Amino acid sequence: MDIMIKIFYAIISIIVATVYGLTLGGIVRKIYARAHGRFGPPVWQPFLDIIKTHGKRVSISHGIMFYLGPVFRFAGGLGTYLFIPVIFGSAIFSNFSIAGDLLLVMYFIFFGQLGMALGAGEGGHPYSPIGIARGLSQMTSFEVPFALSVIAIAIQYNTLNITTIVAAQQGGITNWTLFTNPLAVIAAMISLLGMNMHSPFSIVLAPQEIPIGPPIEMNSSFLATLQTNRGLFAAAKLVLFMNLYFGGATNLLIMVIKTFLIYMFSVFVGAAFPRFRPEQSMRFFLKWPTIIGIVAIIFIAYF
Amino acid sequence: MDKKNIKEIEKEMKLANKGLSEKEKTLFSDARPKTVRPLNKYLEKFLNWARAESLWILGFGTGCGAIELRPLMTARYDMFRYGIAPRPTPRQSCVFVIGGYASMKTIKRIVRSYEQMQGPKFVIALGSCTINGGMYYDSYNTINRIDHYIPVDIYIAGCMPRPESLIAGFDKLKEKIKANECDGMNKYVENFDWYKKNQKRVIKDWNMPDYNW
Amino acid sequence: MKQLLNRIKDKIEIEFLKQRDDLYFINVEEKHIIFLLSYLKEQEEFTHLSFLQAVDYNEYNMFQLTYMLYNYETKVNLGIKVIIDREKSEMTSIHKLWPHAWQFQRELHELYGINFPGSPRVNESFVLEGWEEIPPMRRDFDTKKYSEKTFYQRPGRYTKNPKDYMKEKLYKNFVEPPKIRRKDDE
Numbered sequence: 001m002d003i004m005i006k007i008f009y010a011i012i013s014i015i016v017a018t019v020y021g022l023t024l025g026g027i028v029r030k031i032y033a034r035a036h037g038r039f040g041p042p043v044w045q046p047f048l049d050i051i052k053t054h055g056k057r058v059s060i061s062h063g064i065m066f067y068l069g070p071v072f073r074f075a076g077g078l079g080t081y082l083f084i085p086v087i088f089g090s091a092i093f094s095n096f097s098i099a100g101d102l103l104l105v106m107y108f109i110f111f112g113q114l115g116m117a118l119g120a121g122e123g124g125h126p127y128s129p130i131g132i133a134r135g136l137s138q139m140t141s142f143e144v145p146f147a148l149s150v151i152a153i154a155i156q157y158n159t160l161n162i163t164t165i166v167a168a169q170q171g172g173i174t175n176w177t178l179f180t181n182p183l184a185v186i187a188a189m190i191s192l193l194g195m196n197m198h199s200p201f202s203i204v205l206a207p208q209e210i211p212i213g214p215p216i217e218m219n220s221s222f223l224a225t226l227q228t229n230r231g232l233f234a235a236a237k238l239v240l241f242m243n244l245y246f247g248g249a250t251n252l253l254i255m256v257i258k259t260f261l262i263y264m265f266s267v268f269v270g271a272a273f274p275r276f277r278p279e280q281s282m283r284f285f286l287k288w289p290t291i292i293g294i295v296a297i298i299f300i301a302y303f
Numbered sequence: 304m305d306k307k308n309i310k311e312i313e314k315e316m317k318l319a320n321k322g323l324s325e326k327e328k329t330l331f332s333d334a335r336p337k338t339v340r341p342l343n344k345y346l347e348k349f350l351n352w353a354r355a356e357s358l359w360i361l362g363f364g365t366g367c368g369a370i371e372l373r374p375l376m377t378a379r380y381d382m383f384r385y386g387i388a389p390r391p392t393p394r395q396s397c398v399f400v401i402g403g404y405a406s407m408k409t410i411k412r413i414v415r416s417y418e419q420m421q422g423p424k425f426v427i428a429l430g431s432c433t434i435n436g437g438m439y440y441d442s443y444n445t446i447n448r449i450d451h452y453i454p455v456d457i458y459i460a461g462c463m464p465r466p467e468s469l470i471a472g473f474d475k476l477k478e479k480i481k482a483n484e485c486d487g488m489n490k491y492v493e494n495f496d497w498y499k500k501n502q503k504r505v506i507k508d509w510n511m512p513d514y515n516w
Numbered sequence: 517m518k519q520l521l522n523r524i525k526d527k528i529e530i531e532f533l534k535q536r537d538d539l540y541f542i543n544v545e546e547k548h549i550i551f552l553l554s555y556l557k558e559q560e561e562f563t564h565l566s567f568l569q570a571v572d573y574n575e576y577n578m579f580q581l582t583y584m585l586y587n588y589e590t591k592v593n594l595g596i597k598v599i600i601d602r603e604k605s606e607m608t609s610i611h612k613l614w615p616h617a618w619q620f621q622r623e624l625h626e627l628y629g630i631n632f633p634g635s636p637r638v639n640e641s642f643v644l645e646g647w648e649e650i651p652p653m654r655r656d657f658d659t660k661k662y663s664e665k666t667f668y669q670r671p672g673r674y675t676k677n678p679k680d681y682m683k684e685k686l687y688k689n690f691v692e693p694p695k696i697r698r699k700d701d702e
Contacts, residue, residue: 029383039384048357048386052397055350057339057488058422060394060516211391219394219421408643435670441660443652444644447667505666507646 009092010082014232016093017081017239021231022046024238024260028267035271050227059220062122069119070218070225076112077229080105081236087255088166088248102150102160105240106143109195112233113139116214116226123217131213134278135204141285142194142201148293149188153244156181156300162240166248176247183296185245189265190289194281195237196263198270201281238262322509331512336492339422347483354397354423355480356386358473361396363416366403367463368429374466387473393419398476401455403463404432404439405446411506417453418515422488425480427457427472434458451501454487517592520560528552541595549598550608553583557613562587562594565613568620570628574655577602579630583610600630609635627653 026043033040061067083101086093098104113135120128156177157165169175178185194201204213215226238259242248246262249255276284318333341347362372375382376389390396393416405413417426428449431437436447449455456479459472479485491498495514503509517540521532524542528551531543544552556562562585571580583596600607609632611618621632626642629651641647650657683690 033381033383037378038381040381041383041386041388045357045386048353049359051350051353052357053395055353056397056421056423057341060421212395216392217394223395406643408645411645435673436663436667440669440673441663443657443659443662443666445663445667447663448670451668501668507648508641 006096010095013086013093013095014078014081017086017235018228018232020256020259021233021235022050022228024234024263025231027260028263031267032271046227046231050224053224053227054221056220059222060217062124062217065118065122066217066222067119069116069122070222070229072115072119073112074225074229074232076108076110076115077233077236079108079111080240081232083108083162084236084240084243085163085166086239086249087252088163088170088243088250090251093252094163097161097163100160101162102154102165102244105162106147106150109237110139110143112229120214120217125217127211128214128216131204131216135214137278138194138201138204138281138285141282142191142289145187145285145289145293146191146195148290148297149184149191150244152181152184152187152293152296152300153177155297156184162243166243169247170250173247177245178247181296181300183292183299187289187293187296188241188245190292191285192237192241192262193266193269194285196234196266196270198266200269200273200276202270202275203278203281234263235259318513320512322511322513332514332516333512334514334516336418336495336514338489338492340489351480351483355477358385358387358398358425358476359390359396360387360398360400361393361416361420362389362391363393363399363412364402365405365409365413366401366430366432368400368402370402371429371463371466371469372400372402375469380466380470382470382473385470385473385477393417394421396420397424399424399426399453401426401428401433401449403430404437405449405452406444407446407505410446410452410502411511414453414502414506415511415515423485424488425457425476425485426453426455426487427459427476428455429459429461429464429469429472431460431462434460437462446505452498452505454490456485456487517590523560524552524555527555538591539593539595541597543597543599546598546600546607549583549596550610550613552596553585553610553613556585556594556596560587561589564588565610565617566593568610568617568624570624570630570653572602572628572653572655574602579605579628581607581624581630605629606631606633609633609638611635627651629654 023043023046025046026041029045030040030043082095083097083104085095085097117132117136120132153165154160157168159165165177169177173179197204215223218226239255241262242255242258246258249258316335318335320328320331320333323331341350360372363369364372372389374380375387382388387398393399397420399413399417399420401413417424428434432439432445433449433455436442436445439445440447446452457472457476459468461468464472476485499513521530521540521542524530528544528548530552533541533543535541542552564586566584566586567582568584569582571582573580579600579602581598581600583598585594585596586592587594598607605628607630609617609621611621611632611634618636618638621635622638622640623642624630625632625635625638626644626647632638644652649662652659652662
């Protein structure tokens with residue numbers, strides 16, 4: 001019976017996170033529009049888009065992997081989200097946090113992209129392998145500073161459980177990782193830019209050059225699944241970063257404020273910088289953030 | 304006897320794909336498109352509302368009217384507030400904006416892109432050239448009536464129409480979608496042979512499958 | 517520019533026309549064209565071929581080709597006009613002087629039916645895929661008849677004289693301006 005309640009709570013939590021992630025996307029579009037001096041689309045535009053793409057009467061498939069691609073991608077987003085405790089101390093939003101969940105979450109962040117690569121490859125459009133090659137190479141490179149940062153945190157708190165990490169940061173702003181281990185936070189925030197695929201690192205999607213990249217052949221419900229996942233995955237990533245580096249949240253309001261500010265960081269960087277080429281972004285990730293991450297580990301282990 | 308008949312009917316239902324070589328025929332689908340009816344009246348009403356509020360246009364500059372689409376994205380006209388957004392691939396978009404005249408070379412690409420779009424799909428034709436040939440009505444290279452080649456939902460007259468009239472056209476399209484009057488996709492399927500006959504009269508070197516799935 | 521023309525005149529016969537300060541035209545015979553173009557390109561710094569186009573003089577049974585060259589140093593445009601036979605409609609290819617000339621020649625081959633032997637990809641279709649009639653830019657091709665035959669006309673098309681129509685619709689109280697006597701009226 002206990003597990004049934006837990007599943008029920010998890011479903012509520014998933015719905016809340018998806019709605020939150022999609023709304024966040026709508027708000028960001030609105031902010032961009034206001035910065036351009038436009039009205040911009042309504043905040044609920046992402047929901048309309050999803051309903052519309054689901055409502056298509058015809059859809060073209062290219063084979064079994066083409067079906068499984070979006071499913072894997074969605075599973076990646078779902079897996080990432082389900083192992084992160086969203087709100088510290090809350091029964092509904094604690095999800096399935098277990099002992100080594102941090103490793104599992106890192107695996108799931110990578111998993112979705114791999115599944116997507118298989119599915120998009122079957123589409124047969126020449127631009128999707130280009131997008132996949134760029135996406136996977138960029139992902140491998142931004143995983144390095146992120147992994148180093150996570151190792152630094154694991155050494156610092158002596159655990160791989162997110163709930164414990166959040167618990168250790170409670171009791172005042174000075175207990176946050178942001179202040180106890182600033183180098184690790186810097187490395188991770190730079191890798192967040194790559195993870196969100198905002199402007200300096202948006203070469204993967206690049207709607208002008210390689211028409212939208214990997215999901216180019218995805219239509220109708222396949223695309224709708226990917227769009228839903230975009231909302232859920234964005235929320236999951238932000239909640240993970242909030243938990244690891246910014247002290248977690250004890251109620252929904254604090255969660256919303258903190259994740260919004262974290263997201264704004266990557267939005268502002270995206271609005272200010274032009275786009276990197278793939279090899280430039282790989283070199284960038286493997287240079288400065290990686291060095292910062294290594295220094296963070298050395299610092300936390302020996303000083 | 305019956306079995307043979309069914310086979311013959313099936314063979315007739317398949318597309319001939321005469322433009323392709325024997326080797327290419329194995330690579331392309333020869334299935335005929337089918338009419339798809341909506342499942343439920345009330346669900347369809349809701350979906351039509353969503354479709355009308357989220358129009359993704361296929362950015363395909365076929366003629367001089369493509370230049371009129373650009374100002375729509377800028378701060379002055381801002382089409383995003385109406386839920387209209389550009390989309391880079393025909394697979395994901397649902398409104399095909401034919402920007403001005405269609406020549407014999409572009410009508411081939413127009414047909415290909417139109418068939419690759421997933422239904423329900425809507426077509427907006429800009430400018431006098433698409434209506435009756437406009438100032439190029441006697442040209443050897445400009446298609447005079449675009450609605451003989453693909454079904455068109457909205458015509459926007461003008462040479463070229465200003466972005467304001469484009470927005471008015473989109474508004475009209477929204478009304479039509481909400482009233483469930485835009486059924487161009489099924490119209491295309493039902494009159495498939497007529498459309499194909501017209502297309503093949505213009506496109507002389509037909510080197511693609513009869514229906515681009 | 518005058519010096520240049522004299523230098524050319526020393527070598528071959530040309531006719532010469534000044535249009536503007538930066539635009540000159542030279543009429544030359546067909547046999548001298550390759551010599552003249554390579555001389556202008558290699559010796560006189562006319563390194564850029566802006567375009568190559570044709571005019572169909574149906575009545576005189578000839579095509580006129582214009583090679584438009586540009587000099588980046590003196591900023592002068594120089595058009596070289598050649599007249600070729602319409603029946604034969606063949607011209608020496610210049611793709612070895614300017615590699616991009618193959619595209620112009622391909623276009624002329626398709627639209628005027630002028631052949632350029634040896635030019636790369638000259639037989640490929642440019643804008644008219646699968647064209648079966650005579651080349652459409654030749655003046656004996658009736659484009660209106662072809663349009664009526666191939667495309668579907670939308671009924672209800674009529675034309676008005678724009679001058680009378682504007683007068684009727686917009687300027688009803690329009691007063692004819694008093695006629696100014698000009699020199700050429702006399």
